[in-house]
Amino acid sequence: MEDAVSVRDLVVERGGRPVLxxxxxxxxxxxxxxxxxxxxxxxxxxxxxxxxxQTITSGTVTVLGRPAGAPELRRRVGYLTQxxxxxxxxxxxxxxxxxxxxHGRGHVEADRAVTDVGLGAAAGHLVGTLSGGQRSxxxxxxxxxGDPELVILDEPTxxxxxxxxxxxxAQFHAxxxxxxxxxxxxxxxxxxxxxxxxxxxxxxRLVADDTPDAVRAATGVExxxxxxxRLIRANEAGRDGAAGAEKS
Amino acid sequence: MNPxxxxxxxxxxxxxxxxxxxxxxxxxxxxxxxxxxxxxMYADQPVRPGQPSTFDRIALIMLGFFPFIIMFLVxxxxxxxxxxxxxxxxxxxxxxAKLDLLFGYGIAFGLAGVVQATVAAAVAYWLFGLETAGxxxxxxxxxxxxxxxxxxxxxxxxxxxxxxxxxxQFMPVVVAPQLLLCGLFVPRGEMAGWLQAVSDVLPLSxxxxxxxxxxxxxxxxxxxWRDTAIVAGAAVLALVLAAATLRRRSG
Numbered sequence: 001m002e003d004a005v006s007v008r009d010l011v012v013e014r015g016g017r018p019v020l021x022x023x024x025x026x027x028x029x030x031x032x033x034x035x036x037x038x039x040x041x042x043x044x045x046x047x048x049x050x051x052x053x054q055t056i057t058s059g060t061v062t063v064l065g066r067p068a069g070a071p072e073l074r075r076r077v078g079y080l081t082q083x084x085x086x087x088x089x090x091x092x093x094x095x096x097x098x099x100x101x102x103h104g105r106g107h108v109e110a111d112r113a114v115t116d117v118g119l120g121a122a123a124g125h126l127v128g129t130l131s132g133g134q135r136s137x138x139x140x141x142x143x144x145x146g147d148p149e150l151v152i153l154d155e156p157t158x159x160x161x162x163x164x165x166x167x168x169x170a171q172f173h174a175x176x177x178x179x180x181x182x183x184x185x186x187x188x189x190x191x192x193x194x195x196x197x198x199x200x201x202x203x204x205r206l207v208a209d210d211t212p213d214a215v216r217a218a219t220g221v222e223x224x225x226x227x228x229x230r231l232i233r234a235n236e237a238g239r240d241g242a243a244g245a246e247k248s
Numbered sequence: 249m250n251p252x253x254x255x256x257x258x259x260x261x262x263x264x265x266x267x268x269x270x271x272x273x274x275x276x277x278x279x280x281x282x283x284x285x286x287x288x289m290y291a292d293q294p295v296r297p298g299q300p301s302t303f304d305r306i307a308l309i310m311l312g313f314f315p316f317i318i319m320f321l322v323x324x325x326x327x328x329x330x331x332x333x334x335x336x337x338x339x340x341x342x343x344x345a346k347l348d349l350l351f352g353y354g355i356a357f358g359l360a361g362v363v364q365a366t367v368a369a370a371v372a373y374w375l376f377g378l379e380t381a382g383x384x385x386x387x388x389x390x391x392x393x394x395x396x397x398x399x400x401x402x403x404x405x406x407x408x409x410x411x412x413x414x415x416x417q418f419m420p421v422v423v424a425p426q427l428l429l430c431g432l433f434v435p436r437g438e439m440a441g442w443l444q445a446v447s448d449v450l451p452l453s454x455x456x457x458x459x460x461x462x463x464x465x466x467x468x469x470x471x472x473w474r475d476t477a478i479v480a481g482a483a484v485l486a487l488v489l490a491a492a493t494l495r496r497r498s499g
Contacts, residue, residue: 014499051341055499069497075343085334089264101256102342126267146342 002065004029004150004181005050010059012045012204019045021204022059027150027183027197032176034195035185036228042204043185044082047152050183051079064150075103078148082155084139088128092119092138095127096145103146113145114138116171118164133159140168144175151175153184157191169194189225200228207235249347257344257352261326265360271322275360279314279368283307287376300463304379307372308463309432311387312455314368315361315395317423323357323402324415331406340496349494350487354399361395362388382462386472390462393479394455400486407493426452431460451482 005027012020020042027033027050035043048054049061052069061068064076086095092114100110114123117137122130127138140156153172157165169191172182176196184195192198193212200208208215208231212224219227265272290302330336339349365388372378380387401422409415429439429447436447436457447453458475462468 053337053341053497055497074341077341079338079341081334081338083334085338087260087264087335088333089267090260094260094263098256098260099342102253102339102344104252104343142338 002029003027004064005183006062007046007050008060008062010046010049010061011057012042012049012054013057014045019204020049023201023204023206025199025206025209027181027199029181030176030179031196032172032182032184032194033197033199034192035183035199035201036189036192037185037187037201037207039187041201043187043201044154046201047079047154047183047185051077051152053079075146076149078143078146078151080140080143080151080153080156084127084132084135086127086135086139086142089126091124091126092130092141093123095138096141099142100145103148105145105147109147110145113141116144117141118167133161133164136160137164137168148180150181151183153182155185155187157186157188189228192224192228198224200231202232202235205235207231249345249351250343253344253348254352254355257348258355261352261356262359264326265356275318275322275364276367278318279310279364280371282314283310283368283372283376286310300379303376304463306432307376307378308380308387308459309430309456311365311369311372312391312394312452312459313427315365315391316398316426316452316455317419318364318398319357319361319395320398320402320405320423321416321419322360323353323399324406324409324418325412326357327353327403327406328409328412328415332411336494337498340494346491346494347487350400350403350490353403354396354483354487357399358392358396361398362392365391365395380463381466382464382468382472386462386468387459390455390458390472390476390479393476393483394452397451397455397479397483397486400483400490403490404486404493407490426450429453430456432456451479454478454482 003026008024010020010023011018023046035046037043045054049056050063050068052073063073066073093111096110096114097107100106114120117140119134119137119141122134127135130138136156136159143151143153157168160168172184176182195212197211198208198215199206215224215227216222219230221227221230286306287303293302295301369384369388373384405418405422406415409418429443429450430452436444436453439447454475458472461472
């Protein structure tokens with residue numbers, strides 16, 4: 001089956017500085033793909049390029065068979081920004097109902113999205129009065145309310161308590177089982193093990209694109225954090241070697 | 249544009265306003281307080297026979313000013329918030345069209361302007377005995393068009409502000425010259441030629457002239473309709489310019 005997202009030779013520069021340096025990768029359909037990397041590695045920029053809100057320098061991004069940012073994709077792609085982008089002066093329910101209406105959904109779907117992220121009891125509260133974690137879940141409800149085919153979630157679990165984090169990951173997997181494609185970014189390595197597939201980026205370069213098991217097998221370590229460290233070291237050694245070879 | 253999305257957006261903006269009770273109270277009460285001030289300021293001024301009293305002359309114009317000044321401020325801050333909190337970027341990833349958002353603001357704050365102008369007009373006419381030759385409904389119509397113009401200018405100007413401090417500074421830049429040159433302080437015909445030329449390209453000058461026409465003539469005049477159409481045209485132009493400032497892609 002064709003991949004949900006296919007990125008080829010993507011370069012993004014900001015103020016003359018490279019943010020993404022020729023990234024090529026794919027996001028398979030109906031699975032949870034993790035986008036991992038330290039803060040500042042280019043995760044958000046890659047996600048914005050997939051959603052179609054990022055100005056790109058070169059390369060192609062194909063989403064659900066269309067160029068990223070194509071108007072018809074706006075009803076098929078859900079996007080959760082890293083900072084919660086919901087209206088602080090509306091209640092959780094009013095926010096969800098507004099974003100539901102933009103996607104042609106009704107109150108029932110909106111209220112279910114609020115319950116699904118565990119905010120049923122806070123539905124009538126103004127978003128501005130919520131904790132950071134709750135606010136971020138309100139934002140998540142608004143990203144999921146349109147029942148999109150592809151969901152791009154930028155750090156959805158930051159600031160959530162462990163029980164809620166487990167609930168959210170269970171919800172992501174249930175969505176994937178129902179055919180939704182999810183791309184979820186995180187800078188917490190222990191979340192990598194929860195993904196069906198992993199993209200590891202560092203300093204704007206793709207370091208790994210594989211399943212968690214394959215990453216473990218390739219590096220010979222069980223712990224993904226250690227495995228990533230080895231991949232990064234090997235990658236840097238490879239680049240230094242190549243640079244040395246070019247010079248001589 | 250999509251009527252369902254436009255209606256949802258208008259409703260959302262009005263709901264935000266409704267949650268902010270203090271702002272609603274200020275919107276309604278402040279014009280009344282200012283009209284009261286002006287009423288007592290001119291209470292003892294002599295009235296020349298055959299001329300409208302100073303209060304009548306000023307209060308009529310003020311009814312057009314309130315929605316213009318306040319809706320400009322409210323809109324520039326609201327739109328700046330959409331930009332800085334990321335909701336604008338998110339909205340532009342949904343099926344919402346740019347005009348759904350801009351017209352949503354135009355309708356929502358236009359309605360708020362109508363409510364404000366209606367309360368202020370009720371106070372002016374009933375409490376302070378404002379007299380106009382024309383119908384009070386026309387005064388409110390012109391105030392409503394003024395409110396929409398202010399919303400459109402606010403939407404446009406918010407693109408040039410990074411912070412709320414900057415957004416507030418656009419008030420004196422955009423509003424003050426229009427107030428000074430609209431003909432309230434010095435009749436437009438008595439201004440230096442170059443000032444008249446500037447006044448001629450400022451939309452508020454036409455709103456003021458339209459209001460003065462309502463004040464002086466029992467029936468709506470051709471000049472009044474032409475002036476109101478010019479203000480409405482300026483609002484449409486500002487909305488188009490505002491649409492050009494909304495970019496789905498950014499760096």
